[in-house]
Amino acid sequence: MIFAAELARLAGRLDQQTAARHRELLSCVGLPTSYAADAFDELLQTMALDKKARGSTLRFVILNGLASAEILTAPNEDLLRTAYASVAA
Numbered sequence: 001m002i003f004a005a006e007l008a009r010l011a012g013r014l015d016q017q018t019a020a021r022h023r024e025l026l027s028c029v030g031l032p033t034s035y036a037a038d039a040f041d042e043l044l045q046t047m048a049l050d051k052k053a054r055g056s057t058l059r060f061v062i063l064n065g066l067a068s069a070e071i072l073t074a075p076n077e078d079l080l081r082t083a084y085a086s087v088a089a
Contacts, residue, residue, distance in 0.1 A: 001026060002033045007083040008062035011072060018066055034089040040081060 005022040008014035027033045035043065052059040052071075058080075060072045 001031070002087050003035070003083055004060055004062050006086045007060060007072065007075060007079065008064065010079055010083050010086070011062070011075060013062055013064040013070070013072070018063065021066075022063065034087050035084065037088040040084045040088075043084065044077075044080065 002023050005014060005019045009016060009019040023033050047053065047058055048056065050058075052061065057074050060075070061069050062072045064070045
Protein backbone atom coordinates (compact mmCIF):
# COMPACT_ATOMS: atom_id res chain seq x y z
CA MET A 1 0.00 0.00 0.00
CA ILE A 2 2.90 2.34 0.71
CA PHE A 3 4.37 1.62 -2.72
CA ALA A 4 1.02 2.35 -4.39
CA ALA A 5 0.66 5.62 -2.48
CA GLU A 6 4.17 6.68 -3.46
CA LEU A 7 3.47 5.68 -7.06
CA ALA A 8 0.32 7.83 -6.98
CA ARG A 9 2.27 10.77 -5.55
CA LEU A 10 4.99 10.53 -8.20
CA ALA A 11 2.35 10.21 -10.94
CA GLY A 12 0.83 13.48 -9.76
CA ARG A 13 -2.37 11.92 -8.48
CA LEU A 14 -1.77 12.25 -4.72
CA ASP A 15 -0.32 15.13 -2.74
CA GLN A 16 2.71 14.72 -0.46
CA GLN A 17 0.74 15.36 2.72
CA THR A 18 -1.81 12.63 2.02
CA ALA A 19 0.90 10.15 1.01
CA ALA A 20 2.78 10.86 4.26
CA ARG A 21 -0.43 10.49 6.28
CA HIS A 22 -1.08 7.15 4.58
CA ARG A 23 2.39 5.91 5.54
CA GLU A 24 2.06 7.14 9.12
CA LEU A 25 -1.32 5.48 9.66
CA LEU A 26 -0.15 2.14 8.28
CA SER A 27 2.94 2.32 10.47
CA CYS A 28 0.77 3.06 13.53
CA VAL A 29 -1.17 -0.16 13.05
CA GLY A 30 2.04 -2.16 12.71
CA LEU A 31 2.06 -2.77 8.96
CA PRO A 32 5.36 -2.75 7.06
CA THR A 33 6.17 0.53 5.35
CA SER A 34 9.31 -0.32 3.38
CA TYR A 35 10.91 -2.95 1.16
CA ALA A 36 14.40 -4.36 1.06
CA ALA A 37 16.54 -2.00 -1.02
CA ASP A 38 17.65 -4.70 -3.47
CA ALA A 39 14.34 -6.46 -4.15
CA PHE A 40 12.87 -4.34 -6.98
CA ASP A 41 13.49 -6.85 -9.78
CA GLU A 42 11.84 -9.63 -7.76
CA LEU A 43 8.91 -7.35 -6.92
CA LEU A 44 8.49 -6.41 -10.58
CA GLN A 45 8.27 -10.08 -11.54
CA THR A 46 5.72 -10.69 -8.79
CA MET A 47 3.63 -7.69 -9.85
CA ALA A 48 3.43 -9.15 -13.37
CA LEU A 49 1.60 -12.14 -11.83
CA ASP A 50 -0.88 -10.00 -9.90
CA LYS A 51 -4.58 -10.41 -10.66
CA LYS A 52 -4.78 -6.75 -11.76
CA ALA A 53 -2.15 -7.22 -14.50
CA ARG A 54 -3.42 -7.81 -18.02
CA GLY A 55 -0.88 -9.68 -20.12
CA SER A 56 2.33 -7.70 -19.76
CA THR A 57 0.45 -4.54 -18.69
CA LEU A 58 0.72 -3.66 -15.02
CA ARG A 59 -2.25 -1.99 -13.36
CA PHE A 60 -2.34 -0.49 -9.88
CA VAL A 61 -5.14 0.70 -7.65
CA ILE A 62 -3.86 4.05 -6.42
CA LEU A 63 -5.18 6.88 -4.32
CA ASN A 64 -6.04 10.12 -6.05
CA GLY A 65 -7.06 11.73 -2.77
CA LEU A 66 -8.19 10.81 0.69
CA ALA A 67 -10.58 7.81 0.42
CA SER A 68 -10.62 8.09 -3.37
CA ALA A 69 -9.05 5.49 -5.66
CA GLU A 70 -8.51 4.90 -9.36
CA ILE A 71 -6.63 2.55 -11.68
CA LEU A 72 -3.17 3.52 -12.94
CA THR A 73 -2.41 1.50 -16.06
CA ALA A 74 1.04 0.78 -17.46
CA PRO A 75 3.24 3.17 -15.51
CA ASN A 76 6.71 3.26 -17.01
CA GLU A 77 9.49 1.34 -15.32
CA ASP A 78 11.38 4.50 -14.35
CA LEU A 79 8.35 5.67 -12.35
CA LEU A 80 8.08 2.26 -10.70
CA ARG A 81 11.79 2.28 -9.81
CA THR A 82 11.59 5.80 -8.39
CA ALA A 83 8.56 4.87 -6.26
CA TYR A 84 10.39 1.77 -5.07
CA ALA A 85 13.49 3.76 -4.16
CA SER A 86 11.28 6.06 -2.09
CA VAL A 87 10.02 3.17 0.04
CA ALA A 88 13.14 1.00 0.11
CA ALA A 89 14.82 0.55 3.48
